[in-house]
Amino acid sequence: MMQTITCECGHSNPYGTSLCQACGKPLKQDVEILSSMRYEGSARRSQTYKQTLVDKIWNFFSSVKVGVWLIVIILVAAAIGTIFPQETFIPPNVDPATHYESEYGTLGLIYYLLGFHNLYGSWWFILLLGMLGLSIIIASLDRGIPLYKALKTQRVTRHDQFMKNQRLFSKSSDVELDEIKYTLESLRYKVREENGNLFAEKGRFSRWGAYVNHVGLIIFLTGAMLRFFPGMYVDDILWVREGEKASIPGTSSEEGQYYLENNDFILEMYDKEEKKFNSALSSVDGEVAKNYQSNVTLYKTKENHTIGAEPELEKVKSGEIRVNEPFKFDSFALYQTDFKLNEFYKMSFELEEKATGNKFGKLTVDLHDPKKEYDLGDGYKVKIEEYFPNFVLNDQNQPSTVNNLPDNPAFVFSMYSPKTPEGEKAFVGIQKNIDSGENQFKMTFAGIETKDLTALTVRKDHTLWIIALGGIIFMIGVTQGLYWNYRRIWIKQNAGEVWAAAHTNKNWYGLKKDVEFLSDKTNLTPLEEKETASK
Amino acid sequence: MAEISSTLLYSAFIIYLFSTLFFAMSISDKKGKDAVHTKKWGKIGFISSCVGFAAQLGYFITRWMASGHAPVSNLFEFTTFFGMMMVLAFIILYIIYRTNGLGVFAMPIAVLVIAYASMFPRDISPLIPALQSDWLKIHVTTAALGEGILAISFVSGLIYLIRTVxxxxxxxxxxxxxxxxxxxxxxxxxxxxxxxxxxxxxxTTFEMMDDNNQAVKVVYDMPAIAGPSNGEQLDDSFGPLFRTPSWMNGVDASIKLNTFIWSLLAGAALYGLLRLILRKRIAAALQTKVKMKPDLLDEISYRAVAIGFPIFTLGALIFAMIWAQQAWSRFWGWDPKEVWALITFLFYAAFLHLRLSRGWHGEKSAWLCVLGFWIITFNLIAVNLVLVGLHSYA
Incomplete structure (x- = not known):
C-alpha cells in the first residue's frame, strides 16, 4: 500500500492523490481541478480503497451525504417528539399506555405505540446519535489529515494546468513583481517567493475550523455519554419539612453523610398594587410568584458514622436556595425545584362522652409517626387500629390509602374508658365520624398543625466540565471556520507572461475585492471569473 | 418612562416604513439617471434604517429602565427585539455588500415582525422566579441576534427565488x-x-368544561369560526362553524385556532385583491422590479448563515444550556423550545454541509434558507403558543 505517485515536479504523492500536493498538476485523467480543490485533490482513504468490509464501512461513514442524512433523520425525529408531551412531562400518576390515547385520541395511541413518548431516551434515537458521532469522526479523519498534508506540502510554483483552471485567472505582461508582493503584503497576505513566482496566502488556519469544531462535538457527545457511568452523575429529589432534617441522597461517602435542615420555606408573590406591574398583574387571575426560597443548614455526620445509628451531626454551613441560585457544597448542588404549602403535620382530638359532652383528655397524632396507643390517664385511652394517611375507598369499596402522604388522613380509633373497658370503635376522617350508633364516646376534632415542605433537586455532575470543554472547542472551531476564510493568490512567470490565479474556500466576494485592489495598484490584468460547473 | 418607550417604538416603526419606501425608490427604474438616483436614495434608505434602529434601541433602553429588567421576557418584548435584530443584521450586511434591493425586502419583513409582536399584550410584566437571572438578557439577546442574521439569509434567498424562478x-x-x-x-x-x-x-363568550370538568368562560375577540371543543355559546353572536378538535389542548387552543383561521382568510382576501390588481403572480410582478445579481444574492444569503450560525449556537444552545443548568439543574431537558433550537441548529448544520461539501449553491441553497426561516418562526410562534412546555410563559 505504500505505493506512491511521483509528479513531474519531482514530488512524491501518496497513492490515490488526484492533484499533486506540491504543484497541483492533475495526476489522473478527467480530474476537475476546481471541484477537487475542496480537499486539495488529496488522497482520501474513502476515495482510494473500496474493497474490503472495513473500507465499505469507512466509506459509508465518511460520506457527507450520509452525515447529512443522519442529521436530517435526527432532526425530523426530534421534531415529531415535540408534537405531544414526552413521558417525563405527563402527570406522574397516570399510565402512559392509556394517557396518550385518552388525551390525544388515535394519533396519541400511535405516538405511544411507536415509542415517540419516550423518544430521546429510546435505543434507536441514541443509536442515531452514535452513528452521527461515528460519521463526524470518520469523515473528519478521512478529509482532515490528507488536507493538512497537502496544504503543508504545497509549493509556490504551480503547474500551468492548475493555474489555468482556477475560477479567477488572468495573463499579463510587464508586471513589477515587487509591487505585487508589496501590495499583497499590505493586504496582510503571507507571501512566499520561488524562482520569480509568488504564492500569497491568508487565513490558512480557517481551513482547520471544521475539524476543530468536530473535535468539540465529539468531546461534547462523549461527556453526555459519561453520565451513564456510576459515580459521574447524581440526580435525586429531596423533600424536607420545615424544622426537620433529612439525609441528602447520594451524598454518603467514607467521610460521612450529609444532612440538610429546612429552617424556613418562603413563598413571595408580587404585590398587585405595585405600580410598575399594575396593568400586567391585574389582567391575570390569581397571583404571580416572585420568589421561591428555602433557608437551609447543611450538616455532616462524623467520619466513623455507622449506618443505622443515631447520627451525630456537625454543622457545615447555612445558606439560602432560590430558583437560579443553587446551594453548592463539595461537588453537589441543591436546586429549588418544588414545594408544598401547609401539609398536615399533627392532628389533635379530644375524647368526648356523647351524652354529657364531658371531655376526658386530648391527644395529638403525629401524622408521619402515629403511636399505637395514647394513654389519657384515669383509665381512659385511645388506640389507633388503622391509619390511612391519604384515605380513599378502593375498588372493593374498602378504605385504603393512595400513598404515605398525609393529605387526607383517616383513622379507625378504639376508645377505652372505665365505662367501656371493651373499647368502642369509630372511623374518623376529615369531616367524617362514623360509628355503629351505639357508642357512648366519640373523638372530637381539636385542631391541626401544618408545615411547609420544600423540594430540592440533588445534583452531582462530573461530566459538566467535559461538556463545557466540548462546547468551547466547538465554538472556537465554528468561528474560525466561518468568520475567516483561506484565500490564496498565485503569480507565475510563464514564457514572458505573468499568470495570476486566485482561490478561496468561501467568501468569493472578499477575494474578488482583494484581487481588484491588486490589479488597481499594479499593472496586473484584472482577474476574470470563469463560469464554474457547480452552478 | 413607559410612555417615552412606546413612543420611540412607534417612531421606529414609522421610520422603518419610510426606509422601505426609500430603498424602493432607489431601485425604481428611471432611465438616464440610474447610478446617481440609486446611490442617493440608497443612502437615504440606509440612513433612515439606522435612525429607526437608534429609535428602537431607545425604546429598548427606556423600557428596560421602566421595568427594571431586560425587556425580552414575554412574547411582545421578544418578538419586537427579534425584529430589531433583523434590522441590525440588515445594517451589517448592507455595510458589507451595499445592496439596496436587500433593504426593499428586509425592512418591510422586520416591520411585519414588529407589528405582529404588538398584537400581544404589551404590559410591563414582572419576572417569575425562573426568569430572574442575568442569563435572561445574555441568552435571549444573543439567540435573537443569531436568528435575526439567519432571517436575512431568508430575505436574500427569497429575493434570489423571485429573481430566478x-x-x-x-x-x-x-x-x-x-x-x-x-x-x-x-x-x-x-x-x-x-x-x-x-x-x-x-x-363573544362561550362556556366550556375544562380538564377538571369545571365550567370556564372562554372569551373570543373575533367571530367564532372554530368554537371550543365543548360547551355552549352564551350570546347570539355569529356561531361557530365547527368545534376545535379536542386533541388541540394547549392554553386557549380554540381561540388561537380561530385567530389563525381569520388570519388565513384575511391573507387570502388581500392576496386575491393583489392578484386582481396585478393580473399575474405576485412573484412575477416583483420579478420585473428586482434587478440584483443572483450571484450576489446567493453570496449574501450564505454569508448571513455563516455569520448567524455561530451566534445562534452560542445564544440559543450554549448560553441556554448554562442557564438551564443553573435554573433547572440540568443543561438539557428535551423541552420543546430546546428541541426546536436544536432542530434549527441541525438544519443549518445540514445546510452548511450541503453547501460546502456537496456544492448546493444558488437555487437549492435559497430554498433551504426559506425553510430555515420557517423553522425559526415555528419555534418563535408555534412552540410558545401551541406546544406545551417550560417556555410557554407568554
Missing part, C-alpha cells in the same frame, strides 16, 4: 413561491383582523 410557466416552484409570499401577506391579514375587531370591540 421561471415565471413564464406555472410550476411547483412558482406555486411554492406564491405560498411563501401568501404567508407573509397572512401576517398582514392577522394584523388587520386583530386591529379591526379590537376597533369595533367585538366579543
Amino acid at each position: 421561471d415565471q413564464t410557466v406555472s410550476s411547483k416552484k412558482t406555486l411554492w413561491l406564491e405560498i411563501i409570499l401568501y404567508s407573509l401577506i397572512a401576517v398582514v391579514g392577522f394584523i388587520f383582523v386583530s386591529i379591526g375587531f379590537k376597533g369595533v370591540g367585538y366579543e
Whole structure:
C-alpha cells in the first residue's frame, strides 16, 4: 500500500492523490481541478480503497451525504417528539399506555405505540446519535489529515494546468513583481517567493475550523455519554419539612453523610398594587410568584458514622436556595425545584362522652409517626387500629390509602374508658365520624398543625466540565471556520507572461475585492471569473 | 418612562416604513439617471434604517429602565427585539455588500415582525422566579441576534427565488413561491383582523368544561369560526362553524385556532385583491422590479448563515444550556423550545454541509434558507403558543 505517485515536479504523492500536493498538476485523467480543490485533490482513504468490509464501512461513514442524512433523520425525529408531551412531562400518576390515547385520541395511541413518548431516551434515537458521532469522526479523519498534508506540502510554483483552471485567472505582461508582493503584503497576505513566482496566502488556519469544531462535538457527545457511568452523575429529589432534617441522597461517602435542615420555606408573590406591574398583574387571575426560597443548614455526620445509628451531626454551613441560585457544597448542588404549602403535620382530638359532652383528655397524632396507643390517664385511652394517611375507598369499596402522604388522613380509633373497658370503635376522617350508633364516646376534632415542605433537586455532575470543554472547542472551531476564510493568490512567470490565479474556500466576494485592489495598484490584468460547473 | 418607550417604538416603526419606501425608490427604474438616483436614495434608505434602529434601541433602553429588567421576557418584548435584530443584521450586511434591493425586502419583513409582536399584550410584566437571572438578557439577546442574521439569509434567498424562478410557466416552484409570499401577506391579514375587531370591540363568550370538568368562560375577540371543543355559546353572536378538535389542548387552543383561521382568510382576501390588481403572480410582478445579481444574492444569503450560525449556537444552545443548568439543574431537558433550537441548529448544520461539501449553491441553497426561516418562526410562534412546555410563559 505504500505505493506512491511521483509528479513531474519531482514530488512524491501518496497513492490515490488526484492533484499533486506540491504543484497541483492533475495526476489522473478527467480530474476537475476546481471541484477537487475542496480537499486539495488529496488522497482520501474513502476515495482510494473500496474493497474490503472495513473500507465499505469507512466509506459509508465518511460520506457527507450520509452525515447529512443522519442529521436530517435526527432532526425530523426530534421534531415529531415535540408534537405531544414526552413521558417525563405527563402527570406522574397516570399510565402512559392509556394517557396518550385518552388525551390525544388515535394519533396519541400511535405516538405511544411507536415509542415517540419516550423518544430521546429510546435505543434507536441514541443509536442515531452514535452513528452521527461515528460519521463526524470518520469523515473528519478521512478529509482532515490528507488536507493538512497537502496544504503543508504545497509549493509556490504551480503547474500551468492548475493555474489555468482556477475560477479567477488572468495573463499579463510587464508586471513589477515587487509591487505585487508589496501590495499583497499590505493586504496582510503571507507571501512566499520561488524562482520569480509568488504564492500569497491568508487565513490558512480557517481551513482547520471544521475539524476543530468536530473535535468539540465529539468531546461534547462523549461527556453526555459519561453520565451513564456510576459515580459521574447524581440526580435525586429531596423533600424536607420545615424544622426537620433529612439525609441528602447520594451524598454518603467514607467521610460521612450529609444532612440538610429546612429552617424556613418562603413563598413571595408580587404585590398587585405595585405600580410598575399594575396593568400586567391585574389582567391575570390569581397571583404571580416572585420568589421561591428555602433557608437551609447543611450538616455532616462524623467520619466513623455507622449506618443505622443515631447520627451525630456537625454543622457545615447555612445558606439560602432560590430558583437560579443553587446551594453548592463539595461537588453537589441543591436546586429549588418544588414545594408544598401547609401539609398536615399533627392532628389533635379530644375524647368526648356523647351524652354529657364531658371531655376526658386530648391527644395529638403525629401524622408521619402515629403511636399505637395514647394513654389519657384515669383509665381512659385511645388506640389507633388503622391509619390511612391519604384515605380513599378502593375498588372493593374498602378504605385504603393512595400513598404515605398525609393529605387526607383517616383513622379507625378504639376508645377505652372505665365505662367501656371493651373499647368502642369509630372511623374518623376529615369531616367524617362514623360509628355503629351505639357508642357512648366519640373523638372530637381539636385542631391541626401544618408545615411547609420544600423540594430540592440533588445534583452531582462530573461530566459538566467535559461538556463545557466540548462546547468551547466547538465554538472556537465554528468561528474560525466561518468568520475567516483561506484565500490564496498565485503569480507565475510563464514564457514572458505573468499568470495570476486566485482561490478561496468561501467568501468569493472578499477575494474578488482583494484581487481588484491588486490589479488597481499594479499593472496586473484584472482577474476574470470563469463560469464554474457547480452552478 | 413607559410612555417615552412606546413612543420611540412607534417612531421606529414609522421610520422603518419610510426606509422601505426609500430603498424602493432607489431601485425604481428611471432611465438616464440610474447610478446617481440609486446611490442617493440608497443612502437615504440606509440612513433612515439606522435612525429607526437608534429609535428602537431607545425604546429598548427606556423600557428596560421602566421595568427594571431586560425587556425580552414575554412574547411582545421578544418578538419586537427579534425584529430589531433583523434590522441590525440588515445594517451589517448592507455595510458589507451595499445592496439596496436587500433593504426593499428586509425592512418591510422586520416591520411585519414588529407589528405582529404588538398584537400581544404589551404590559410591563414582572419576572417569575425562573426568569430572574442575568442569563435572561445574555441568552435571549444573543439567540435573537443569531436568528435575526439567519432571517436575512431568508430575505436574500427569497429575493434570489423571485429573481430566478421561471415565471413564464406555472410550476411547483412558482406555486411554492406564491405560498411563501401568501404567508407573509397572512401576517398582514392577522394584523388587520386583530386591529379591526379590537376597533369595533367585538366579543363573544362561550362556556366550556375544562380538564377538571369545571365550567370556564372562554372569551373570543373575533367571530367564532372554530368554537371550543365543548360547551355552549352564551350570546347570539355569529356561531361557530365547527368545534376545535379536542386533541388541540394547549392554553386557549380554540381561540388561537380561530385567530389563525381569520388570519388565513384575511391573507387570502388581500392576496386575491393583489392578484386582481396585478393580473399575474405576485412573484412575477416583483420579478420585473428586482434587478440584483443572483450571484450576489446567493453570496449574501450564505454569508448571513455563516455569520448567524455561530451566534445562534452560542445564544440559543450554549448560553441556554448554562442557564438551564443553573435554573433547572440540568443543561438539557428535551423541552420543546430546546428541541426546536436544536432542530434549527441541525438544519443549518445540514445546510452548511450541503453547501460546502456537496456544492448546493444558488437555487437549492435559497430554498433551504426559506425553510430555515420557517423553522425559526415555528419555534418563535408555534412552540410558545401551541406546544406545551417550560417556555410557554407568554
